[in-house]
Amino acid sequence: MSRHxxxxxNNITVSFEHRVVLDDVTFxxxxxxxxxxIGQTGAGKSSFLRLIYRDLLPTTGSVRVADMxxxxxxxxxxxLLRRRLGIVFQDFQLLPDRTIYENVAFAMKVTGEKKGxxxxxxxxxxxxVGLSHRRRNMPEDLSGGEQQRVVIARALANExxxxxxxxxxxxxxxxxxxxxxxxxxxxxxRGMSVLMVTHDYDTVRDYPHRTMRLQDGKIIEVNPGELx
Numbered sequence: 001m002s003r004h005x006x007x008x009x010n011n012i013t014v015s016f017e018h019r020v021v022l023d024d025v026t027f028x029x030x031x032x033x034x035x036x037x038i039g040q041t042g043a044g045k046s047s048f049l050r051l052i053y054r055d056l057l058p059t060t061g062s063v064r065v066a067d068m069x070x071x072x073x074x075x076x077x078x079x080l081l082r083r084r085l086g087i088v089f090q091d092f093q094l095l096p097d098r099t100i101y102e103n104v105a106f107a108m109k110v111t112g113e114k115k116g117x118x119x120x121x122x123x124x125x126x127x128x129v130g131l132s133h134r135r136r137n138m139p140e141d142l143s144g145g146e147q148q149r150v151v152i153a154r155a156l157a158n159e160x161x162x163x164x165x166x167x168x169x170x171x172x173x174x175x176x177x178x179x180x181x182x183x184x185x186x187x188x189x190r191g192m193s194v195l196m197v198t199h200d201y202d203t204v205r206d207y208p209h210r211t212m213r214l215q216d217g218k219i220i221e222v223n224p225g226e227l228x
Contacts, residue, residue: 005064006031006162006193007052012061014047021047022058023217029162029195034188036204036224037197039214045197048214049164052195053085054078066161083111086155090167092147094139100126100150101135107157125153129183145176152183163187165196169203181207201227 007029014022021044029035039045050056051063054070063070066084073081094103101122108118126132129149139147148168155163165184169177181203188194198204204211208224 004031005029006066007195008062008064009048009051010062010064012051012058012063014044014051014056015059020217022214022219025061025214025217025219027212027219029193031193032188032191034185034194034209035196036209036211037195037214038199038201038204038211038222038227041199043214044217045214046166049166049195049197052164053082053087079111083158084161086152086158086160086163088148088151088155088163088165088168090170092139092144092151092171094147094150094154096139098138099135100131100137100139100142103139103150104154104157107154111158113158121157121159122153125156126150128156128187129153143176144172145179148172148176148180149183152180152187156187160192162193162195165194167198167200168196169198169200177203178206 005028009025009027012022012025013020037045037048047056051058052065054073057071065081068081070081095106098106104122104125105118108121123132126135129152131146131149131153134142134146142150169180172180184194185207204224204227211222211224212219213222
């Protein structure tokens, strides 16, 4: 695939009650890139992600994601945008009363996929994250690292173009964190663009990629090796 921007934020400003969270921010994520977004609590990382999946509109500026103009988008097209994004949250958000298989399948059922394809795709993504043998288990039967891999499988189910990972290692021990990072790198190596929000500088140093810091409303590129 040709390299081109799959996420473009152009001259974005976000203000809440006269407080500027993002100040004339411009950012590109290219097809196949892996980029970290770092910054202190309150720096605007969550607002940045919300702009991408259109949970927040900018005060000024434009957002383009997966060849869709997000800021000018009609509400009826928001579900289509979100199907092009796989989103991984820190707190898993798995359905506790459904099996691992059912949790992943649910993400596809809501988009109206046919049963045969759902079964094939669920087994495919569970195999990709190394958990097809756990498909009949409940979330409570799995470790934190395994649950996060299920969340990644669910995020991949609808074949998104971009994976957004919001603190995916935040609740995990070092061993589980390493497993999740290796999986994210494998997914990226297959051609998927990954944007990962994190405050874990050890992870950024151990698995270096382009790293952007949000600070004082601005975004700047930093050297992962110099983070302390």
